[in-house]
Amino acid sequence: MNAWANIKTITKRELGAYFSSPLAYVFIVIFLLLCGFFTFMVGGFFERGEASLVRPFFDWHPWFYLFLVPAVGMRLWAEERRVGTLELLLTMPITSWQAIVGKFLASWLFLALALVLTFPVVLTVNYLGSPDNGVIFTGYIGSWLMAGAYLAISCMTSAMTRTQVVSFILSLIICLFLILCGFPPVINLVETWAGPRLVELVTSFSVITHFDGFQKGVLDSRDVIFFLSIIGFSLFCNSVIIRGHRAG
Amino acid sequence: MINVQNLAKSFGTKRAVDGVTFTVERGEVLGFLGPNGAGKSTTMRMITGFIPPTGGWVKVGGFDIVSDPIPAKRLIGYLPENAPAYTDMTVQGFLKFAAEIRGLTGQAQAKAVSRVVDLCFLEPVLHQSVETLSKGFRHRTCFAQSIIHDPDVLVLDEPTDGLDPNQKHEVRQLIRRMGEKKAIIFSTHILEEVDAVCSRTIIIDRGRIVANGTPAELRQKSEWAGAVTLRVSGATGTAIAQKLASLSTVKRSTILKEEAGGVTLRVFPKSNQNGALARSIAEAAQGWQIEELHTEEGRLDEVFRSITMPDTITNTGAGQNSRRADTAQSEEKQ
Numbered sequence: 001m002n003a004w005a006n007i008k009t010i011t012k013r014e015l016g017a018y019f020s021s022p023l024a025y026v027f028i029v030i031f032l033l034l035c036g037f038f039t040f041m042v043g044g045f046f047e048r049g050e051a052s053l054v055r056p057f058f059d060w061h062p063w064f065y066l067f068l069v070p071a072v073g074m075r076l077w078a079e080e081r082r083v084g085t086l087e088l089l090l091t092m093p094i095t096s097w098q099a100i101v102g103k104f105l106a107s108w109l110f111l112a113l114a115l116v117l118t119f120p121v122v123l124t125v126n127y128l129g130s131p132d133n134g135v136i137f138t139g140y141i142g143s144w145l146m147a148g149a150y151l152a153i154s155c156m157t158s159a160m161t162r163t164q165v166v167s168f169i170l171s172l173i174i175c176l177f178l179i180l181c182g183f184p185p186v187i188n189l190v191e192t193w194a195g196p197r198l199v200e201l202v203t204s205f206s207v208i209t210h211f212d213g214f215q216k217g218v219l220d221s222r223d224v225i226f227f228l229s230i231i232g233f234s235l236f237c238n239s240v241i242i243r244g245h246r247a248g
Numbered sequence: 249m250i251n252v253q254n255l256a257k258s259f260g261t262k263r264a265v266d267g268v269t270f271t272v273e274r275g276e277v278l279g280f281l282g283p284n285g286a287g288k289s290t291t292m293r294m295i296t297g298f299i300p301p302t303g304g305w306v307k308v309g310g311f312d313i314v315s316d317p318i319p320a321k322r323l324i325g326y327l328p329e330n331a332p333a334y335t336d337m338t339v340q341g342f343l344k345f346a347a348e349i350r351g352l353t354g355q356a357q358a359k360a361v362s363r364v365v366d367l368c369f370l371e372p373v374l375h376q377s378v379e380t381l382s383k384g385f386r387h388r389t390c391f392a393q394s395i396i397h398d399p400d401v402l403v404l405d406e407p408t409d410g411l412d413p414n415q416k417h418e419v420r421q422l423i424r425r426m427g428e429k430k431a432i433i434f435s436t437h438i439l440e441e442v443d444a445v446c447s448r449t450i451i452i453d454r455g456r457i458v459a460n461g462t463p464a465e466l467r468q469k470s471e472w473a474g475a476v477t478l479r480v481s482g483a484t485g486t487a488i489a490q491k492l493a494s495l496s497t498v499k500r501s502t503i504l505k506e507e508a509g510g511v512t513l514r515v516f517p518k519s520n521q522n523g524a525l526a527r528s529i530a531e532a533a534q535g536w537q538i539e540e541l542h543t544e545e546g547r548l549d550e551v552f553r554s555i556t557m558p559d560t561i562t563n564t565g566a567g568q569n570s571r572r573a574d575t576a577q578s579e580e581k582q
Contacts, residue, residue, distance in 0.1 A: 092349050
């Protein structure tokens with residue numbers, strides 16, 4: 001009970017911190033502009049003539065998140081270390097796990113809000129045709145889980161450094177790796193010299209492979225577990241890194 | 249309330265804190281003195297559970313800070329060095345957050361916030377963002393955070409740093425008042441603060457405790473303690489010095505100033521004789537008039553220097569004396 005109260009307090013503070021700076025609004029606006037532009041212009045939403053959001057909309061999400069999620073997560077710990085408030089936070093009567101989960105949840109909820117604000121796309125497709133809204137819903141769930149996986153990685157890299165830019169670049173590199181090992185051109189390249197088992201192993205690490213099921217409306221427990229385990233593992237690393245700082 | 253046993257911390261091969269042992273009870277204000285880099289902040293960080301010790305243990309209110317951190321941390325209010333605060337929050341928002349994380353909600357929270365706002369004079373900046381605060385206000389905001397839950401134990405790392413003289417005075421008053429009911433540790437560079445606030449003082453140097461006692465006791469270690477300054481007329485300086493040297497109570501004397509009107513001398517006692525020196529000087533004064541005579545109390549800054557930099561004090565050997573006394577003291581403890 002007490003643990004949840006502490007997590008809630010941290011989450012509330014972090015959410016407040018997002019909206020007290022223009023960063024949050026800038027982020028949401030950029031995300032929505034990107035979604036709109038890529039769905040309708042680059043993704044060829046109208047030219048396709050089908051009532052579906054899979055290709056024109058969700059396909060771009062792994063790439064949007066590559067730049068946007070590290071920007072959301074980079075300040076979480078780096079800023080605390082730079083300003084020195086980490087000392088304050090960790091001497092309060094909370095465990096470091098509560099702080100980690102509280103911070104992660106705040107950013108994840110923020111990303112959920114950004115995602116929810118793309119609802120005009122859903123309205124549009126419903127107005128123009130009759131899409132399978134169940135598929136759209138699982139697409140959103142998958143997208144949010146994927147954002148969470150990126151975010152947990154950003155939390156981890158943020159704890160590694162005092163500088164937000166370093167955190168941003170580190171998490172971008174790690175997330176790029178997670179995308180590329182399922183990106184068709186890269187897979188084709190790997191196939192030219194590696195056996196099918198190795199290819200399968202590599203693609204199984206990719207967010208694209210696991211996001212694909214959600215886009216098709218399939219809620220596969222393996223995909224859910226994949227994203228959740230990335231989140232769990234990264235946050236665990238996050239706690240180890242923070243303990244490392246304190247041990248000096 | 250605070251029990252520190254053989255506390256040690258190494259960073260790589262460097263021993264930042266090396267076997268520090270002391271206790272602080274309720275009603276005590278412990279002043280933590282030491283040169284920069286002596287290990288004051290590191291010790292405080294270990295007491296508050298920010299960094300784990302590499303040796304020894306800390307108990308706060310009976311709870312071990314490493315194995316039982318949450319109940320221990322509940323008892324502690326902590327003002328870290330440089331008084332960090334969340335720059336993106338308003339003062340009020342920050343204090344509410346601090347209260348909430350201490351389990352204060354609703355009415356109790358509002359009361360706690362308004363209490364510390366009054367105590368720390370934060371009313372004029374209550375709705376201002378922490379980022380825009382002057383150093384003094386930011387310091388007091390962080391100080392307010394540390395006392396918001398009316399803790400039994402207060403750990404303050406340089407609480408008066410960056411405040412103007414009036415604010416310093418206020419904060420000292422506040423610490424002394426709170427010290428009647430709480431156990432307080434605070435570190436400082438300012439020696440007058442020790443006199444103004446502390447009931448006990450620890451001097452720490454290179455990670456070890458080199459002195460532990462009340463400010464008055466520490467002052468006794470000064471070679472000035474019990475020394476007599478006198479101004480006499482009617483005789484030459486050398487004549488007086490010779491006369492003084494023959495007294496059994498006098499260790500040595502120096503002539504500070506010799507003018508037509510009189511001679512000023514400082515006389516050091518053999519051991520601390522509590523005024524016997526002044527009396528014997530007065531009795532010895534034959535043929536010259538004493539214009540001025542007073543016994544020195546001993547000076548903390550001189551004690552501090554002789555303890556923490558014994559090599560630089562060359563003229564007397566008093567530094568070595570007090571150094572020896574300290575080693576004896578710390579050996580006793582071990």
